[in-house]
Amino acid sequence: MKPFAFFPGCLIPVRYPAMEFAIRQTLPKLGIEIVDLEGASCCPDPIYFKSKDKVAWLSVAARNITLAEDLGLDLFTNCSGCTATLSEAYHLLKDDEIREKVNKRLKRIGRKYKGTSKIRHVTTLVRDEAGYDAVRESIVRPLDGMKMAIHYGCHLLKPSKIMNVDDPNNPEVLEKLVEALGATPVRHRNWYLCCGKACQEESIPLNMMHALLNTVKDEEAEILCLICPTCFSQFDHGQMKVSKHFNDDFHIPPVYYFQLLAYAQGVPYEKLGFERQRFKPEALQRFATSSVQVES
Amino acid sequence: MAKANKPNNGDVVHVDFDFRRQLAKKVEGNLASFCYQCGACVGDCPAATYSDTFNPREIMLKVLYGLGEELLVEDSVLWQCTNCYNCAERCPQEVKPAEVIISLKNMLADLNIYPTTVEKIIDTFENTGRTTPLSPAVDRQREQFGLPPMQPVPMDEIKKLLEPAPDEEEDAK
Numbered sequence: 001m002k003p004f005a006f007f008p009g010c011l012i013p014v015r016y017p018a019m020e021f022a023i024r025q026t027l028p029k030l031g032i033e034i035v036d037l038e039g040a041s042c043c044p045d046p047i048y049f050k051s052k053d054k055v056a057w058l059s060v061a062a063r064n065i066t067l068a069e070d071l072g073l074d075l076f077t078n079c080s081g082c083t084a085t086l087s088e089a090y091h092l093l094k095d096d097e098i099r100e101k102v103n104k105r106l107k108r109i110g111r112k113y114k115g116t117s118k119i120r121h122v123t124t125l126v127r128d129e130a131g132y133d134a135v136r137e138s139i140v141r142p143l144d145g146m147k148m149a150i151h152y153g154c155h156l157l158k159p160s161k162i163m164n165v166d167d168p169n170n171p172e173v174l175e176k177l178v179e180a181l182g183a184t185p186v187r188h189r190n191w192y193l194c195c196g197k198a199c200q201e202e203s204i205p206l207n208m209m210h211a212l213l214n215t216v217k218d219e220e221a222e223i224l225c226l227i228c229p230t231c232f233s234q235f236d237h238g239q240m241k242v243s244k245h246f247n248d249d250f251h252i253p254p255v256y257y258f259q260l261l262a263y264a265q266g267v268p269y270e271k272l273g274f275e276r277q278r279f280k281p282e283a284l285q286r287f288a289t290s291s292v293q294v295e296s
Numbered sequence: 297m298a299k300a301n302k303p304n305n306g307d308v309v310h311v312d313f314d315f316r317r318q319l320a321k322k323v324e325g326n327l328a329s330f331c332y333q334c335g336a337c338v339g340d341c342p343a344a345t346y347s348d349t350f351n352p353r354e355i356m357l358k359v360l361y362g363l364g365e366e367l368l369v370e371d372s373v374l375w376q377c378t379n380c381y382n383c384a385e386r387c388p389q390e391v392k393p394a395e396v397i398i399s400l401k402n403m404l405a406d407l408n409i410y411p412t413t414v415e416k417i418i419d420t421f422e423n424t425g426r427t428t429p430l431s432p433a434v435d436r437q438r439e440q441f442g443l444p445p446m447q448p449v450p451m452d453e454i455k456k457l458l459e460p461a462p463d464e465e466e467d468a469k
Contacts, residue, residue: 010428013438013446021441041425041449047379048417048427051401052410054323059457098323104461109453158381159392168385194342194382200375200411207346208378273441 001033002129005068005075005117009082010042011229018273019229022258023078023122025267029138030130037067037075043085046155047198050085058098059105061089066106068117076120078258080228083121083163084155090119091162121156123227123257124165127173135180140266141290142182146283148260149186149221149252150174151212151235153228154194177257178225181264185225188215195234209234209242213250222283224254232256236278253279260284312362318403319359325399328359330389337383337393343376350376352383352393359396367400368407374400375411422458425449 012019027034043061044050050057065086068075077083093099093113103112120128126135157168166173178185190212196205213235216224224235235254243250259272263284274280320326337352338344344351350373358366367374374397383393404410410418421427426449435445 010426013443014426014428014430014434017434017438017441017443020438020443024443038447039450039453041454042421042427044421045417045427048414049421051398051414052405052418053458053460054398054402055460056458058323060454063453063457092323101461105457105459108456154378154380154382159384192340192382194378194380196342196378198379199343199377200413201343201347201350204343204346204350204376204378208342271441 001028001031003033003035003073004120004125004129005037005071005073006034007037007040007043007064007068007075007077007082007086009077009079010045011081011233012078016229016232016256016273018259018276019078019232019256022256022262022267022272025262026138026258026265027122027126029265030126030134032125032129035071035073037064037071040064040067043077043079043082046081046084046088055101055105057085058089058092059102061085062093062102062106062113063109063111065089065117065119066111066113069114072116074118074120076122076125078122079230080121080153080155081230083119086119087162090115121165121227123156123173123177126177132176132180135177135261138261139181139264141264141287143260143264143284143287144182144290146181146183146223146287147186147219147221148178148183148223148225149188149216149219150178150191151195151224151226151231151254152191153226153231156227174225174227174257177261181260183260186216186219186221188212188219188221190215195228195231195238197230197234205234205238206242206245209238210246210248213239213242213248213252216252217250221252223260223281224252225257225260226254227257229256240278251279253277253281253283255281263287309361311360312364315362315364316359319364319396319399322399322402324392324395325402327391328356328393328396331356331360331387331391331393332389333357333360334388336386336388337391340382340386342380342382343378347376349373352377352397355397355400356391356393359400364403368404368409370409371411372400372404372409374404375414422455423451425451425454
C-alpha cells in the first residue's frame, strides 16, 4: 500500500461524513493507504476567504501543505474546492517573491513551506496510483447499465494549467471511473456548466441549475454523479428550490462518486448515509442482491 | 481614489492609474494589463449567459480605464462571478479574469465591503479555522459512520498567519 496524506477539508467531514466514510472504505481496496493530517484547518476556501485577502489565504494554505511535507508525503483531498486552493497555492508558491512573503508569515509559527508535497484530488489519485482496471477489479456488484449523468464541476479541471488533471474541454476521468463501476456515463449537453454556488446573485445559479437538470432529465439519467461536496449541496438542496421556482418536478439524485464505488464494492446501501439526502438514489437498490454481499 | 472620466462621455479619458497600481499590488491583480478586449472570456461565461449585468470583458475594460468607483461598491457586479475559470481557459493573453475579479474583491475587503453571506463565512473561518461551523450533532453523526470526532484547529497558529507583516501594510499603501 502506498501512503498519502489525507486532507478532508470542512464540508465533507462536518456536513457530509458519509462521503468521508466512503473514501476510507474504498481507497484501501485500491492499494492506497490513508494517513491523517493533524492540525489541518480549512484549506481556506477559494471563494470567500480568498476574496478577503489572497496573501493570508495563501499563508494558511501553505501551512496546511507543510503538514504533509512534515510527513514526507503527497497530499490528496476529497473536495474540489480544497484541491483548487491547495493546487493554486502550490503553483503560486513556485514564485520566489510570493514564497518569501508567505514564508515570512509562516516563520511566526516556526514553519517553512518547501514545495515538496504534490496536491491531488482523490479522483486523479485513484486514476494515477491505482488505475481504472484496479477499480473494476475491486467491484463485487457491477452497476450494469445504470445511466449516470456526469458533473465534473469547475475546480477539478480549471484553471487547467494549474490543476494539470485532464483536458478541460474533453475530460475523461469521471466517465472512465463510472464505466469501471459497470455503469453507463452520460455526458449531457450541459456537462460543462458550473453549479453556481460561488455566485451571490440567486437568479443566476437557479437558471444554471435549471438548464443543467433539464438536460440530465432529457437523457433519462438515474443519477447525477459528481465529485465535489459543494456541487452536491447545490444539486441536493438546490434541486427542490429549482423545481419550486420553475414549477417543475425534478427527481435526480446527486451522488458523490466514492459512495457509488463503496456500494459497488459491497458496502450495504443502508450504511452509506443516503437517507440524509433530499433526493435518494433508490435506483441503486436493484443491485442489492446482484452478487455476493461483502461486509466491510 | 482619483475620479476617472467615463470612456463614453465625449471627453478625453483620464485613466485612474492610482486604482490600477493598488490592484496590481494584489496577487495576480496586474494581469488585466494584458487584456486586449477580444471578448473570448464572454462566450463560455455562465454568469454572463444568465445575467444581464455581468460581463467579464466589460469588467476588464473598467479595470483598464481605472474605473474603480464603478466596481468597488456595495452589491458590486463582481459577486455575480461563479469562479468557474472558463474565462481563464479561453483568454489568449492569460489574463485570468476570474483571478482579477478576486483581486478586486480583495480591494473591496480593504474598504470593508462584503455581501452578508460572504462576511458570515469569512467570520466563521477566522474564528474557528473552518468554513463549516461545528456543533455537537456533527460528532454524533460522524460516530454513526465509525469516524473519529472532529479535531480542534490550532487557532493560535491560524490567527498569527492572518496578520499582515508591517512591510506588507506599507506595500499596500
